[in-house]
Amino acid sequence: MKRVRIGSLEVSALCLGTLPFGKYVDEETSFAILDRYVEAGGTFLDTANNYVFWDGGTGDESEETVGRWLAARGNRDDMVVATKMGARPRTPGGGIEDCEGLAGPTVLAAAEGSLERLGTDRIDLYYSHIEDRSVPLEDTLGAFASLVSAGTVREIGACNHATWRLERARAVSRANGWPLYTTVQQRYSYLLPRPGVRLPEWGHVHMTDELFDYARSEGDVGLVAYSTLLSGAYRDKPLGEAYDHPGNTRRLAVLGEVASELGATVNQVVLAWLLRKGIVPLVGASSVAQLEESLGGIELELDDEQVARLDSVG
Numbered sequence: 001m002k003r004v005r006i007g008s009l010e011v012s013a014l015c016l017g018t019l020p021f022g023k024y025v026d027e028e029t030s031f032a033i034l035d036r037y038v039e040a041g042g043t044f045l046d047t048a049n050n051y052v053f054w055d056g057g058t059g060d061e062s063e064e065t066v067g068r069w070l071a072a073r074g075n076r077d078d079m080v081v082a083t084k085m086g087a088r089p090r091t092p093g094g095g096i097e098d099c100e101g102l103a104g105p106t107v108l109a110a111a112e113g114s115l116e117r118l119g120t121d122r123i124d125l126y127y128s129h130i131e132d133r134s135v136p137l138e139d140t141l142g143a144f145a146s147l148v149s150a151g152t153v154r155e156i157g158a159c160n161h162a163t164w165r166l167e168r169a170r171a172v173s174r175a176n177g178w179p180l181y182t183t184v185q186q187r188y189s190y191l192l193p194r195p196g197v198r199l200p201e202w203g204h205v206h207m208t209d210e211l212f213d214y215a216r217s218e219g220d221v222g223l224v225a226y227s228t229l230l231s232g233a234y235r236d237k238p239l240g241e242a243y244d245h246p247g248n249t250r251r252l253a254v255l256g257e258v259a260s261e262l263g264a265t266v267n268q269v270v271l272a273w274l275l276r277k278g279i280v281p282l283v284g285a286s287s288v289a290q291l292e293e294s295l296g297g298i299e300l301e302l303d304d305e306q307v308a309r310l311d312s313v314g
């Protein structure tokens with residue numbers, strides 16, 4: 001599989017999301033998906049310390065499943081493991097309104113919990129999962145910095161942040177001689193929600209032109225996109241009200257056109273297009289067959305004219 005860089009880390013061009021593992025996807029299937037991903041050259045796993053706390057889960061399930069798989073396969077050193085903190089409920093059974101947030105001591109304690117569940121001594125990429133404006137950035141980033149200097153964390157990143165907060169956070173880190181957020185993980189796909197619409201999924205923050213401008217100007221901010229397949233809506237699920245607008249009707253038409261020229265699926269064209277934009281696609285899969293389709297997207301080559309045609313649709 002193609003390789004890309006995220007900060008100091010070399011990762012496979014497709015990142016595998018493990019959110020449903022151990023909760024909606026049983027262990028045997030989760031292991032089969034992980035095995036196939038590695039066989040295809042995948043190295044970049046995404047989890048969090050709150051997958052999946054809703055629907056009666058605890059939030060431990062995904063990290064624990066990944067941990068058991070890493071132990072069973074003995075391949076920890078071959079994988080780049082990203083996890084997140086900040087959006088785990090403080091109390092078991094609690095809701096997202098009660099999430100732990102980004103206070104320094106919470107960051108340190110959350111890292112301990114993730115290391116234990118993952119059965120590892122380091123987190124390759126550690127994200128703040130959400131913003132927490134109730135806490136000074138110095139508090140959060142000082143804790144992240146201490147994890148990096150202890151060798152517990154290799155790179156840090158931010159999810160679901162406004163671009164101005166990202167810039168402020170990086171300025172604070174720079175001023176203190178601390179490591180900077182080098183990765184931003186936000187929602188993004190080829191179809192776009194209506195401008196200004198509130199996404200129904202709690203906490204999801206979409207990539208913006210401002211973020212792209214910022215990442216280009218800084219040169220050291222890697223972008224990872226989640227919900228790239230719109231949870232299956234390119235294939236067989238409803239798109240949802242936020243995505244229901246004429247611009248997306250035009251975008252779907254061009255996507256279909258390019259997919260049929262290439263003998264590819266629409267999902268695959270979306271992933272290939274994201275890669276051409278310099279964005280690492282993160283995908284979910286609940287079966288090996290779904291992953292197989294996404295793997296095909298990473299190998300797909302769009303020519304410049306196809307990229308320009310996809311980009312030209314407003």
Ligand SMILES: NC(=O)c1ccc[n+]([C@@H]2O[C@H](COP(=O)([O-])OP(=O)(O)OC[C@H]3O[C@@H](n4cnc5c(N)ncnc54)[C@H](OP(=O)(O)O)[C@@H]3O)[C@@H](O)[C@H]2O)c1
Pocket residue numbers: 016017018019020046047129159160185186203204226227228229230231232233235236267282283284285286289290291293294
């Ligand atoms: N940072 C954040 O705040 C954040 C937020 C959300 C997600 N994430 C990360 O991103 C990962 C992916 O998130 P996501 O699940 O929202 O994204 P997604 O990749 O857009 O959706 C994955 C889902 O799409 C369906 N799917 C995938 N391939 C398919 C195929 N070939 N045919 C039909 N359906 C297909 C499956 O749904 P079914 O299982 O229903 O079949 C699959 O579970 C998560 O695991 C997590 O690691 C991060």
